[in-house]
Amino acid sequence: MSALLSIQKLTKRFGPFTAVDGLDFEVGRGEVLGFLGPNGAGKSTTMKMISGFLAPSAGTAVVAGHDVCKAPQAVKAAIGYLPEGAPAYPDMTPLSFLSFVARIRGLPDGDVGDAVERVIAQTRLSNVVLQPIETLSKGYKRRVGLAQALVHDPEVLILDEPTDGLDPNQKHEVRNLIMSMAAEKCIVVSTHILEEVDAVCSRAMIIARGRVLADGTPEELKARSGAASLDDYFREVTGHA
Numbered sequence: 220m221s222a223l224l225s226i227q228k229l230t231k232r233f234g235p236f237t238a239v240d241g242l243d244f245e246v247g248r249g250e251v252l253g254f255l256g257p258n259g260a261g262k263s264t265t266m267k268m269i270s271g272f273l274a275p276s277a278g279t280a281v282v283a284g285h286d287v288c289k290a291p292q293a294v295k296a297a298i299g300y301l302p303e304g305a306p307a308y309p310d311m312t313p314l315s316f317l318s319f320v321a322r323i324r325g326l327p328d329g330d331v332g333d334a335v336e337r338v339i340a341q342t343r344l345s346n347v348v349l350q351p352i353e354t355l356s357k358g359y360k361r362r363v364g365l366a367q368a369l370v371h372d373p374e375v376l377i378l379d380e381p382t383d384g385l386d387p388n389q390k391h392e393v394r395n396l397i398m399s400m401a402a403e404k405c406i407v408v409s410t411h412i413l414e415e416v417d418a419v420c421s422r423a424m425i426i427a428r429g430r431v432l433a434d435g436t437p438e439e440l441k442a443r444s445g446a447a448s449l450d451d452y453f454r455e456v457t458g459h460a
């Protein structure tokens with residue numbers, strides 16, 4: 220397994236409060252890591268630091284060989300990041316927004332059309348491509364966010380609650396899409412839906428107060444729980460059993 224993502228003593232402090240506390244782990248090509256934890260555990264803050272949107276207080280993340288503190292532009296080229304919430308530029312249509320993102324990601328003009336067409340098909344956006352993003356339903360906005368993360372076909376994907384706001388059919392489609400890309404990429408997915416971890420993740424990590432509490436395959440974590448369910452194990456290790 221070659222590590223495409225290496226997190227090294229990654230730390231984030233907000234004043235006196237430590238949100239991410241010296242995280243250390245690697246994720247390889249072919250892995251889908253489910254990033255789990257209670258509200259406020261530090262998942263989104265970690266993902267923002269990995270993606271170069273928030274500077275670490277200490278430590279770093281190395282993405283496809285590029286250190287996010289030393290070469291943030293190279294990291295942004297190698298990574299696709301779906302942040303929490305809706306994509307920016309609400310007055311643009313998905314078509315114009317995705318074309319814009321493809322260009323700023325550095326795709327040659329001749330490749331932009333094909334790349335945008337590919338992600339529109341992958342995320343099933345064709346019915347709404349000409350509708351302003353602000354008028355789309357929550358699920359469609361989420362899919363536009365996912366499409367912009369995929370448009371430059373990055374090796375590393377960081378997806379912050381990718382199925383949030385999607386209906387059951389859309390959730391199923393997005394999970395299938397993640398699984399279809401898994402072999403070629405390194406994917407980190409944060410979620411509160413533990414059945415999603417069973418469905419798509421080859422590995423699960425539970426964090427709380429910015430530290431790793433558990434790391435293993437979903438089967439390994441379940442096996443550690445007396446009740447043999449990931450849900451019970453989660454509540455056990457995060458103190459809400």
Ligand SMILES: Nc1ncnc2c1ncn2[C@@H]1O[C@H](COP(=O)(O)OP(=O)(O)OP(=O)(O)O)[C@@H](O)[C@H]1O
Pocket residue numbers: 233238256257258259260261262263264265
């Ligand atoms: N800019 C900020 N300033 C101060 N505190 C912050 C800031 N951003 C995040 N925090 C705090 O850091 C902690 C971790 O937040 P984070 O959003 O990373 O958690 P999370 O695991 O993603 O939670 P959730 O599951 O609710 O999305 C929280 O206590 C949060 O209030």
